[in-house]
Amino acid sequence: NAGVTQTPKFQVLKTGQSMTLQCAQDMNHEYMSWYRQDPGMGLRLIHYSVGAGITDQGEVPNGYNVSRSTTEDFPLRLLSAAPSQTSVYFCASSFTPGTGGVDTQYFGPGTRLTVL
Amino acid sequence: EDQVTQSPEALRLQEGESSSLNCSYTVSGLRGLFWYRQDPGKGPEFLFTLYSAGEEKEKERLKATLTKKESFLHITAPKPEDSATYLCAVLSTGGFKTIFGAGTRLFVKA
Numbered sequence: 001n002a003g004v005t006q007t008p009k010f011q012v013l014k015t016g017q018s019m020t021l022q023c024a025q026d027m028n029h030e031y032m033s034w035y036r037q038d039p040g041m042g043l044r045l046i047h048y049s050v051g052a053g054i055t056d057q058g059e060v061p062n063g064y065n066v067s068r069s070t071t072e073d074f075p076l077r078l079l080s081a082a083p084s085q086t087s088v089y090f091c092a093s094s095f096t097p098g099t100g101g102v103d104t105q106y107f108g109p110g111t112r113l114t115v116l
Numbered sequence: 117e118d119q120v121t122q123s124p125e126a127l128r129l130q131e132g133e134s135s136s137l138n139c140s141y142t143v144s145g146l147r148g149l150f151w152y153r154q155d156p157g158k159g160p161e162f163l164f165t166l167y168s169a170g171e172e173k174e175k176e177r178l179k180a181t182l183t184k185k186e187s188f189l190h191i192t193a194p195k196p197e198d199s200a201t202y203l204c205a206v207l208s209t210g211g212f213k214t215i216f217g218a219g220t221r222l223f224v225k226a
Contacts, residue, residue, distance in 0.1 A: 004159075031212065033214075035216075041203075041217040041218060042120075042203065042216040042217055042219055043203070043216040044216070045213055045214065045215075048213065049213055050212060056212070058178055058213055059213070059215075090159050091161070092159075093192065096212075103148045103150075104150065104162050104165055104167060104209055105150075105162070105214065106162065107133070107152075107159035107160045107161070108156075108159050109158060109159050110158070110159050
């Protein structure tokens with residue numbers, strides 16, 4: 001198993017540009033999520049999905065879009081990049097909480113994004 | 117609102133000097149409390165899940181405990197390779213949002 005994979009590892013954007021961060025998992029997990037990590041602030045939830053076709057907002061959703069067309073993939077789209085979106089982005093997956101599976105989230109290696 | 121506070125922000129230990137990291141939490145109903153280890157430039161790596169007060173789990177030099185208001189990560193006789201950031205997180209019952217603390221950076225000097 002590859003676990004959770006993310007691409008790209010590094011990205012530099014100019015203000016106003018758009019891009020998609022890719023995330024995939026091969027563990028057949030229903031639950032997937034996106035976090036951003038900023039110095040001194042820990043991980044903050046952006047969006048999450050409890051299954052294909054179902055997504056919802058986390059703590060800091062503004063400026064980001066998600067969709068979930070398959071169980072395996074959960075891309076994160078930046079619509080119009082801003083310097084405040086400079087951060088490290090992590091994707092994670094687990095069995096859907098409360099369904100009897102293990103709640104532990106498994107994280108990808110991260111994407112380091114800089115917006116100039 | 118669910119909240120997680122970790123202390124201290126940073127901890128410097130000598131090799132072999134045991135200590136504890138604290139995670140205080142506020143949640144409407146606890147489904148699970150998680151501990152992760154994060155090395156620089158990498159994603160968080162799962163350590164433990166605790167579900168109810170009084171529960172304890174151990175792994176090598178690490179032991180996690182849970183009460184109704186806080187969790188401790190005890191590190192016994194740490195080694196330099198234990199240096200990392202340790203993250204605590206909570207998941208409430210009926211919810212899908214895991215809330216993380218800011219983490220404790222641990223430095224272990226040989």
